[in-house]
Amino acid sequence: MNILEDLEFRGLLYQTTNREGLQKKLDSEPVVLYAGFDPTADSLHIGSLLPILILKRFQLAGHIPLALVGGGTGLIGDPSGKAAERTLNTTDTVSAWSQRLKDQLSRFLDFSDRLPNPAELVNNYDWLGSLNVIEFLRDIGKNFTVNYMLAKDSVDSRITKGISFTEFSYMILQAYDFLQLNQTKNCSLQVGGSDQWGNITAGLELIGKTTDNRAYGITMPLVMKSDGQKFGKTEGGAIWLDPAKTSPYQFYQFWVNTDDQDVIRFIKYFTFLSKEEIGRLEQEVKLQPEKREAQRVLASEVTKLVHGDEALRSAMNITQALFSGNIQELTQAEIEEAFKDVPSTTLENDELSVIDLLVAAGAASSKTQARKDIESGAVTINGNRLNDLENRAADLGRIGGAYLIIRRGKKNYYLIQFNN
Template identity: 55%
Template sequence: MELLKDLEWRGIIYQQTDEEGLKELLEKESISVYCGVDPTADSMHIGHLLPFLTLRRFQMHGHRPIVLVGGATGLIGDPSGKKEERQLQTVETVQHNVSCIKKQLETIFNFEGENGAIMVNNYDWTSKIDIVTFLRDYGKHIGINYMLAKDTIASRLETGISFTEFTYTILQAMDFNYLYEHHNCKLQIGGSDQWGNITTGLELIRKMQPEGAKAYGLTIPLVTKADGTKFGKTESGAVWLDPEKTSPYEFYQFWINTADADVVKYLKFFTFLSKEEIEALEQSVETEPHLRKAQKALAEEMTRLIHGEEALQQAIKISAALFSGDVKNLTASEIMQGFKDVPSYEQKDENVSLVDLLVNAKISPSKRQAREDITNGAISINGEKVTDVGYVLSDADKIEGKFTLIRRGKKKYTLIKY
């Protein structure tokens, strides 16, 4: 399917600066397209994904993606969507964040071949510009009235905005102008909140490049959930791409728990499955929702893309073990992923009776109740029921010598650490 038609079918296009002009350009030639992210943290979260996955779609249709990590703009802070000033970060912190985010972006793009992706850091050119050059060569082209009309700035006038954040839109415009000049970049894509920054870039290109220079902007809609809650958030916080912050199992679980009302939209937004494949999954949602085929496809595609095949298979293994209750074949690292948020207790004695452990770890409220729980078959050790009230835990009950998993009833787990 033609690229723009595919993006429209997926619901990915929110605004365009010149729809017909961009369509003609893409039909005529392969172009360079850029999307950027500011390194405000040492990891991206899934709220950052859609613009970059859209950039990847351009690459799959023969265009060259330019992936920009804002080492300079990250030092300033985008006022978009903010009610107050950002806390400024040190150069060292931002550059550390840049290196972490670059590694995550490398999993999404192909850097080989004729249209291999280019990764750039705007600190490399912005840091070389002195204040007088900034004011004369760039600031002179962007009027105050023009900037005040931008939603991101106008929304901050009552609460206050520093000159630093006021100039952010010019800094991002400089990026577009630089990439146009040095990489023949003719299109910037971004989230819907980036419309003002993108159009400022087009204004700067119009004034600084030779007459007839033409560039384009395209924005992507905000991702929403059907129930009105914020996309990308769980009870424990944001869903990060860094496996140390959000484990591959937790990442997989986020996607597989997608509501029926959202899953087809997310398949269109986030996966590279074809129209035919997605329509077949949509049919499954309507006729056999209990099978959750669409959710499984979404979770598998996303986990494979961000964390790789091995991590995906591990997430599937953990999920199956938790569903069945048979956890004895899980490794220690898989136990840590799957039971990261369950209550835990540190056991220091080498051998302890099961009754004492249940009371000490507050799994059962008393020894009498602990004995009843064991006798009634309510207690499992590493997925296997234990009905012997005289049972004493041994090394055989320790997974890799590190953990024992106690379950009381069907769902109440406690992780015993050694």
């Protein structure tokens, strides 16, 4: 299966310019392509994972990916898909975030010189930062009419609410990126989300007007859940690629909780499983959805891809321990990761009775409620059923020498850490 057929099978081809011409070029030579990632935070999130993996798929097919970090355009702000003006960040902030993004992108693409088609990282601040405004307006700006720019969705959708000249100019800056890479890196293909179509075609327009080169564009669909909710968002916020912002366990849990209606589509988007294996998993979802095999495969594949084998093993170990109730099998590091977002309390006194302990942790609203919950068997501590009202915290044994984990009911967890 060639690269365009593979993308089509996976549902990743949303729009393509001159597909026949692009197919001929892909068949005849290694093609240089790029996708851009603006540093709007100190980490990429899983919304950026799709274009990253598109670059990886092209590299595996023998083509040459450029991962562009928008150190220049990140200072301006892309109006695409935004209802209001972005907050502008300082040059130092964007520069620091650009370096973080470079480090993250390096985890997915192979930059080894030993390859015939090594990937390359580029930063558009290298050419935009020294751009002369007069030359830019005369040589680049004259190629775009205001009418042409107003017709683009990214601008048109903001006209009624207002758009600054700063964000209005973003389209031309991204078009200039494509021209710059076309002339200096022989880049002939830009890929991005469907919200980037206007910016991509603006680049094609500029290349067509200023050179004799042929260039192409591909967009992929914006990822949405079947229930209409935005992909990559949870009650706790965005799902980040940085393990310090979203732990590997949280990351794994996000994927393993995928709805049956979404799981095969997400497997096609975010994994490199074969067509045959995806077909088998699709049958499993239809015939035995309660086993959730497809969700576990999706979670394992993506967590391993983003965080590596060791982090995947830890995430699966935490998941299994919480499911079975064998919490005492977890390491101190795994405890800290698994219960990062549950209510936590730090205590000095381990002479508290278990009733006072439940109240102090917030697991019971009163001593009377704590007593009732213990007597009904609704409380476990460190995975053990609590049934002795006379126990003290010191009698219960700590995980990692520091922690007690209270579970009330099936899903309500509370973490206690002792300083002594």
